[in-house]
Amino acid sequence: MSGTGASTGGGGREGSGRDETARLARLRAGEDEAFEELVRAHSGRMLAVARRFLASEEDARDAVQDAFLSAFRSLDGFQGGSLLSTWLHRIVVNAALMKLRTRRRKPEQSIEELLPGFLEDGHMERPAVEWEKGADVLAEREEVRTRVRASIEQLPESYRTVLLLRDIEELDTEETARLMGISSNAVKTRLHRARQALRGLIEPHVRRSAP
Amino acid sequence: MTCREFVDFLVEYLEGTLPEPRRETFEGHMHECPSCVTYLDTYRETVRLGKAVCADPEGPVPEDVPDPLVRAILAARRGSDAD
Numbered sequence: 001m002s003g004t005g006a007s008t009g010g011g012g013r014e015g016s017g018r019d020e021t022a023r024l025a026r027l028r029a030g031e032d033e034a035f036e037e038l039v040r041a042h043s044g045r046m047l048a049v050a051r052r053f054l055a056s057e058e059d060a061r062d063a064v065q066d067a068f069l070s071a072f073r074s075l076d077g078f079q080g081g082s083l084l085s086t087w088l089h090r091i092v093v094n095a096a097l098m099k100l101r102t103r104r105r106k107p108e109q110s111i112e113e114l115l116p117g118f119l120e121d122g123h124m125e126r127p128a129v130e131w132e133k134g135a136d137v138l139a140e141r142e143e144v145r146t147r148v149r150a151s152i153e154q155l156p157e158s159y160r161t162v163l164l165l166r167d168i169e170e171l172d173t174e175e176t177a178r179l180m181g182i183s184s185n186a187v188k189t190r191l192h193r194a195r196q197a198l199r200g201l202i203e204p205h206v207r208r209s210a211p
Numbered sequence: 212m213t214c215r216e217f218v219d220f221l222v223e224y225l226e227g228t229l230p231e232p233r234r235e236t237f238e239g240h241m242h243e244c245p246s247c248v249t250y251l252d253t254y255r256e257t258v259r260l261g262k263a264v265c266a267d268p269e270g271p272v273p274e275d276v277p278d279p280l281v282r283a284i285l286a287a288r289r290g291s292d293a294d
Binding site: 032040073118123149152167188191203 | 253254256257263265277280
């Protein structure tokens, strides 16, 4: 993935509620220009979301295309209770998950070395090290943002997916379990390991230097 | 409580679902083990950092939208309309 998270790049924000209603009416009327505007306005953000879930650029683009086609078919059912962007966001997440399900799963790399090690008596092998700053401050640094995105991508797929659904998409455990076809307990265990592994990947780049 | 157990119970503690008296034991371990306190803090910061970096659905649009993708979507729509 080429680091195109939602926080990068230029471009505009979504229009007002009145703009949304007008756009929706044009879409429902089948206006070609309205569809093109919609795709141009939202495809970048949707591609960024799909890339988080899918390591292959081709799969990410396919997911965005599938999502738009699904959205076009469901336009009449869109109630307008949420923003178009929120609706499209949900659809592209589902399209990306569908893509993950239909692909043959590759053997995953172990994350054990990223988890804390313990001595026989249960103490940590190495004491945890404080970070130089809090998350809010670190997130303002481009090199940290790039590193965090790359670290999320680096997680094996089953861990990355659960972390994205729970911590980024903020779905609850049961919904995540349903979408991934695993038990709630498996979601909890995997999420904990995914967060620990992500922490292990980020730490060397943000740890407080020795005085 | 050992550090290993502390890490095992960390999620339940953060979610407020760790039952007494285990919660008390968990917090007791925090008083005697600065490393586990740091681990808990940085674990929590990891989650916050991930959210801060990724979660901005209303943020600016990335600039690198491939034009062929846009054209493919629009062509596919026209194709599906024609079906």
